[in-house]
Amino acid sequence: MIKKIRRKIYYYAAFAFAKAVLILPYRFCVNDMGRFFGTLAYYFAWSAVRKAKRNLKRSFPEKSKKEISAIARELFINQGKNFFELANFPRMDSSFIKSISSIENQHLIREGIKKGKGILFVSAHTGNWEITAAAVADFGVPVNVVAKKIYIKELNDMLVGYRTGKNVKVILRDAPDTARKLLKALKKGEIIAMLIDQDTAVPGVFTKFFGRDAWTPSGLAVLALRTGAEVLVGLDQRIDKYGHKTIVEGPVEIEQSGDFDKDVAALTQKATDILEEHIRQYPSQWVWFHERWKTQKTIKTVGNEELAVRS
Secondary structure (H helix, E strand, O other), X not given: OHHHHHHHHXXXXXXXXXXXXXXXXXXXXXXXXXXXXXXXXXXXXXXXXXXXXXXHHHHOOOOOHHHXXXXXXXXXXXXXXXXXXXXXXXXXXXXXXXXXEEEEOHHHHHHHHHOOOOEEEEEOOEOOHHHHHHHHXXXXXXXEEXXXXXXXXXHHHHHHHHHHOOOEEEEEOOOOOHHHHHHHHHHOOOEEEEEOOOOOOOOEEEEEEOOEEEEEEOHHHHHHHHHOOEEEEEEEEEOOOOOEEEEEEOOOOOOOOOOHHHXXXXXXXXXXXXXXXXXXXXXXXXXXXXXXXXXXXXEEEEOOEEEEEEO
């Protein structure tokens, strides 16, 4: 009972805050309030800041302590802006989205759609990934995002509503009909966007990410190999106080050697390499406070073969 009451309080507080945000000017929300609360988080979210700096230092050993701190501070400011941009989704129509975002290499999306097998869109938590989904959906082709359900139902419904209002469908990751919905979307020639840059409890493979083994979701590679859907990479870059650019690359080459598991691992690594290259260019726009390298790899011998397994 106490847990239910607490969750209701969280929801009503978030609901009231979201409504209040819509009264304020958009630019004030994103740049001023987003920057203020992001800076506040940098100085008071000590655990997250320590994780971010630790991960940054291990990934960029050549950077000074001052440079690492500057990147960490900017990434929290970016997250503050992301929060207020998402809260403003209800007042973003097509023309508004076009005014704050652009898509580089749009022709890759158009060409992929024409092939009729759907597009698998590899993405990551860079810039504001929600803006990327909304901008791509503005083409008129439904975008499906695979997401984990938020444990507070009312908050989950609110977030799903923000996305569906932008022609972005949500396929919940742990639902019993997830696989069926994914295949159906591709058969209809739609776009499926997946974020593969986090260590989560889903089927995956180990990839090299900033020189270290990182457990990486492999569902996108499995779908690509089984359906022949085109694989594109789409990553958001924040380009000024209010603007965004979705950088589209690809198609990512799909090689089939006859060994399905190895092909899945190879495709997942190719996609991860592209994500890493982008993050290296814009390090302050990725979520370094995430425990990306949490899962450890153990080598297990099965017969005459050595396999990398989670530990």
